Amino acid sequence: MRRANIDTGVHIFVNVEELSQAVADLVVKCAQAAVQASGRFAWALSGGETPTRTYELLSHSNRMPWTQTHVFWADERCVSPFDPRSNFGMANELMLKRVPIPEQNVHRIECEEGAKASAEKYERSLQIFFDGEMVGFDLVLLGLGSDGHTASLFPGAVPQSAAERWVIGSTSPGDNLPRVSLTATIINQSKEVVFLVSGAAKAQIAKDVLRINEDTPKLPAQTIRPKSGVLVWMLDQDAASLLDLTV
Ligand code: 6PG
Numbered sequence: 001m002r003r004a005n006i007d008t009g010v011h012i013f014v015n016v017e018e019l020s021q022a023v024a025d026l027v028v029k030c031a032q033a034a035v036q037a038s039g040r041f042a043w044a045l046s047g048g049e050t051p052t053r054t055y056e057l058l059s060h061s062n063r064m065p066w067t068q069t070h071v072f073w074a075d076e077r078c079v080s081p082f083d084p085r086s087n088f089g090m091a092n093e094l095m096l097k098r099v100p101i102p103e104q105n106v107h108r109i110e111c112e113e114g115a116k117a118s119a120e121k122y123e124r125s126l127q128i129f130f131d132g133e134m135v136g137f138d139l140v141l142l143g144l145g146s147d148g149h150t151a152s153l154f155p156g157a158v159p160q161s162a163a164e165r166w167v168i169g170s171t172s173p174g175d176n177l178p179r180v181s182l183t184a185t186i187i188n189q190s191k192e193v194v195f196l197v198s199g200a201a202k203a204q205i206a207k208d209v210l211r212i213n214e215d216t217p218k219l220p221a222q223t224i225r226p227k228s229g230v231l232v233w234m235l236d237q238d239a240a241s242l243l244d245l246t247v
Contacts, residue, residue: 009232010210012240016198019236020053023196026232027054027139028063030192034138035065041138042129044072044182046151047087048143050196055095066101070129074142075152075181076109077172078118085177115169115178122180123167136189136229140182144197146205147173148219152181155219184223191229195221200238207242 013019027043034041045051058064077085081092088108096106107125111118130136142150149155152170153162162168166186170179187193197206209221210233225231235243 009230010240010243010245011232011234012243013234013236016050016053016236019196019198019234020051020057023051023054023141023194023234024057024061026194026234027058027141028061030139031065031069032063034191035068039068041065041069042072043069044074044137044140044187044190045087045091046074046141046143046196047076047090050143050198051141052090052094054141054196055091059095059098061099064099066099067105069101070105070107071096071101072107072126072137073109074140074150074187075179076111076118077152078111078115078178078180080112081108109180111178111180115171115180119165119167119169119180123165126166126186136186136191138191140187140190140193142187142193142195142221142224144195144202144205144209144221146201148205148209148221150195150221150224151187152179153184153220153223158183158220158223184220187224188226189229190226192232193224193226193229194232194234195224196234197239198236200241202235202239203242206233206235206239210243 031041073087076087079085081088109122144150147155154173162183163185165183168181168183170181172179209219
């Protein structure tokens, strides 16, 4: 077995509940530190099933500096915000509508205009928020697909032009649904990036993504390497079952 690439922080939890508690604690700590340092917390949320419990837990947190928190999304499906597939809809339902975050601090990806136009619009809004500087988010949460995708960056479908872009339009291969995604370029400017992975179905891909293997083409999840920030993987035991963490 090849050794997992543990210059990345890898943390393993007995089940999804413990994983979710730990991620919620990490978000709170990160938010408090960011607010103390710069007066605001810029946080990009992941979609998918894995972070749902974390969002529920955070909806009850009285330690989150909600009024200074700005939420963005790592990706979105081009559906109505009321569609059950909407990443905004999911986070709104479980967390945002239950907490005192100012409406103007919720920066959803408005996908109604189609993926390309929406990506350009979201990129402009990020450039305005970050004053044109590539300073990046304080925290980005990401998931891992069983094909190695992360956000909506799918294997074999990330255009070369993505290197110069902060946000791109994409299409999910399974259902051909147009999507909008942050690129690795902007994610890698972040201060902290955290992958949340759970379930035995993710064990093989977690092993593939985390192992050192220069010979295979890079999977999208492997292109996430923050330039000067911290990369953390938080997995439940089932997802981590094939990792060899010995040094
Ligand atoms: C989304 C994200 C996707 C997700 C992974 C993992 O679905 O919105 O685009 O990248 O984070 O597919 O999803 P699970 O957490 O459901 O395994």
